[in-house]
Amino acid sequence: MPAQTTGPDRRTRTRDATSAEIKATARARLVAAGPAALTLRAIARDMGLTAPALYRYFGSHEDLVGAVCADVLEELTAALSTGRDTVPLGDPLGRLGATCRAFRTWALGHREEFQLVFASAGAGPTMPPTMPPTISPGSVDGDRKGDLSFGVVFLGLFAEIWHQQPFAVRDITDLPPDLVAQLQRFSAYVGDVLPLGVLAAFLSGWVRLYGAVTVEVFGHLGFALGDPEPMFELMLADMARELSTPRISSGT
Amino acid sequence: MPAQTTGPDRRTRTRDATSAEIKATARARLVAAGPAALTLRAIARDMGLTAPALYRYFGSHEDLVGAVCADVLEELTAALSTGRDTVPLGDPLGRLGATCRAFRTWALGHREEFQLVFASAGAGPTMPPTMPPTISPGSVDGDRKGDLSFGVVFLGLFAEIWHQQPFAVRDITDLPPDLVAQLQRFSAYVGDVLPLGVLAAFLSGWVRLYGAVTVEVFGHLGFALGDPEPMFELMLADMARELSTPRISSGT
DNA sequence: TCGCTGTTGTGAACATCGTTTACTATGCTG
DNA sequence: CAGCATAGTAAACGATGTTCACAACAGCGA
Numbered sequence: 211m212p213a214q215t216t217g218p219d220r221r222t223r224t225r226d227a228t229s230a231e232i233k234a235t236a237r238a239r240l241v242a243a244g245p246a247a248l249t250l251r252a253i254a255r256d257m258g259l260t261a262p263a264l265y266r267y268f269g270s271h272e273d274l275v276g277a278v279c280a281d282v283l284e285e286l287t288a289a290l291s292t293g294r295d296t297v298p299l300g301d302p303l304g305r306l307g308a309t310c311r312a313f314r315t316w317a318l319g320h321r322e323e324f325q326l327v328f329a330s331a332g333a334g335p336t337m338p339p340t341m342p343p344t345i346s347p348g349s350v351d352g353d354r355k356g357d358l359s360f361g362v363v364f365l366g367l368f369a370e371i372w373h374q375q376p377f378a379v380r381d382i383t384d385l386p387p388d389l390v391a392q393l394q395r396f397s398a399y400v401g402d403v404l405p406l407g408v409l410a411a412f413l414s415g416w417v418r419l420y421g422a423v424t425v426e427v428f429g430h431l432g433f434a435l436g437d438p439e440p441m442f443e444l445m446l447a448d449m450a451r452e453l454s455t456p457r458i459s460s461g462t
Numbered sequence: 463m464p465a466q467t468t469g470p471d472r473r474t475r476t477r478d479a480t481s482a483e484i485k486a487t488a489r490a491r492l493v494a495a496g497p498a499a500l501t502l503r504a505i506a507r508d509m510g511l512t513a514p515a516l517y518r519y520f521g522s523h524e525d526l527v528g529a530v531c532a533d534v535l536e537e538l539t540a541a542l543s544t545g546r547d548t549v550p551l552g553d554p555l556g557r558l559g560a561t562c563r564a565f566r567t568w569a570l571g572h573r574e575e576f577q578l579v580f581a582s583a584g585a586g587p588t589m590p591p592t593m594p595p596t597i598s599p600g601s602v603d604g605d606r607k608g609d610l611s612f613g614v615v616f617l618g619l620f621a622e623i624w625h626q627q628p629f630a631v632r633d634i635t636d637l638p639p640d641l642v643a644q645l646q647r648f649s650a651y652v653g654d655v656l657p658l659g660v661l662a663a664f665l666s667g668w669v670r671l672y673g674a675v676t677v678e679v680f681g682h683l684g685f686a687l688g689d690p691e692p693m694f695e696l697m698l699a700d701m702a703r704e705l706s707t708p709r710i711s712s713g714t
Numbered sequence: 715t716c717g718c719t720g721t722t723g724t725g726a727a728c729a730t731c732g733t734t735t736a737c738t739a740t741g742c743t744g
Numbered sequence: 745c746a747g748c749a750t751a752g753t754a755a756a757c758g759a760t761g762t763t764c765a766c767a768a769c770a771g772c773g774a
Contacts, residue, residue, distance in 0.1 A: 221721080221771085228722095250761060261761075263723050271761060329581040330680065361685065389692030396686045413686055413693055414700075420682065421673015428582065430672065433613065434648045434665055440641030441665060448666075473742080473750080480751090502732060513732075515752055523732060 229267045236278050245326045282323045287360040289316045302370040303450050317423045324427050368412040376457040379407030481519045488530050497578045534575045539612040541568045554622040555702050569675045620664040628709040631659030
């Protein structure tokens with residue numbers, strides 16, 4: 211055992227530890243009292259420090275919040291993965307359903323975190339930085355330590371479904387040219403490993419899932435449904451049905 | 463002319479005027495610098511007042527923001543109505559599409575307002591208070607001065623479509639019983655004037671529209687699409703298609 | 715062991731925020 | 745004219761993010 215092979219400096223180790231403690235304390239406040247409670251001074255107070263001390267670890271309040279957001283997203287991705295792996299590889303549609311349910315369950319169980327991450331316009335963490343340039347078609351390894359966004363989990367699932375049970379997809383000539391142009395951009399970004407119709411189905415599904423979960427967590431559905439779960443299940447059934455009509459002809 | 467017939471007191475008239483001016487100033491700050499700029503002192507400063515003066519008109523900062531939200535919602539409802547009335551009554555599906563487009567257009571042209579109203583969890587204006595207990599089935603009068611929410615506009619459109627061109631709707635026996643229970647609650651709330659399947663279609667459509675617009679305004683789609691409009695149009699086409707398959711049999 | 719150096723934390727201060735309190739004008743009403 | 749409700753102000757309190765000067769402390773080379 212030749213000591214630790216260039217293990218991180220002792221200094222940087224303790225530094226990372228306090229940095230993590232700060233984020234943990236912030237997280238605790240977040241779940242306890244909502245995003246508004248994420249104040250620099252209160253966090254410092256909670257861990258027996260004064261506010262300026264935190265500036266040794268984060269450049270600003272916004273930076274700290276951003277770091278917490280990143281942690282939350284990583285955790286969400288993990289929750290989605292474990293939810294997905296509840297169902298065996300042989301049932302990709304079931305895996306998609308399980309992942310969608312995991313998304314909703316996580317959001318309802320972590321409303322404050324969800325609001326922090328998803329209820330932001332510009333400042334919020336849009337996906338681009340976390341979206342990997344390429345996704346391998348068949349392999350589902352994916353999760354190399356959470357440095358890739360939860361969006362990839364869903365895209366990977368659509369790849370699984372497509373490769374195992376090709377579903378009916380819109381003919382490319384049916385789609386309006388401006389949509390095709392947008393999809394080609396995205397396809398190139400993702401590595402050109404899936405037909406444009408599959409990407410359209412993925413995006414459409416992502417929007418539906420996002421909308422269903424967001425509208426429920428934000429309470430913008432309470433006017434109609436006391437318990438939106440049955441409606442959510444109906445949506446999942448719709449999605450599964452659309453993704454299970456067997457493919458017949460047409461080119462990629 | 464027997465004076466003004468119980469016209470509002472002169473005092474209350476000037477009072478309402480300043481109240482409106484406060485909200486207008488707040489609104490100006492909102493569009494100029496975002497929801498975070500909606501501070502009591504800055505608003506007062508903008509109109510040559512001091513902060514405590516505003517407490518003569520609004521009980522708290524939160525009250526003021528709430529009032530601005532109400533104004534915004536009213537304006538949104540108006541935008542939806544005019545968008546809807548772009549298309550003649552004889553084409554209810556076209557009217558629905560126009561209304562959905564008006565929703566998206568308004569949201570993109572009023573991002574700050576949209577964020578203020580829709581990016582809130584608990585505090586935000588959920589629909590219940592603005593949702594009328596009953597909606598008249600055929601008549602589309604609706605807009606008695608904006609005291610009813612924009613949700614009614616959409617529900618009214620589904621009523622129009624249903625009455626003019628009954629579409630294929632899930633048989634009630636197909637739906638899981640817990641969903642039926644939820645829909646019955648909502649149906650009673652709305653006056654029991656539409657079949658449960660129509661209400662399910664309405665809610666499903668509202669969730670899709672909400673998701674599509676929210677995901678775009680919040681920038682959570684920029685990772686894939688530079689211009690989400692074609693995708694939005696695709697969604698509208700899907701919705702229209704689902705609402706245009708003619709009805710065949712089954713009871714209400 | 716001594717002394718230097720960089721890191722970590724504190725205290726005070728500044729500008730801003732929401733809110734309350736006491737006080738002063740102003741204009742309507744009897 | 746007297747009285748009074750209304751609209752507005754100034755000052756103050758606690759809280760926020762942020763900066764700056766300064767003190768304690770650890771680690772390292774001589």
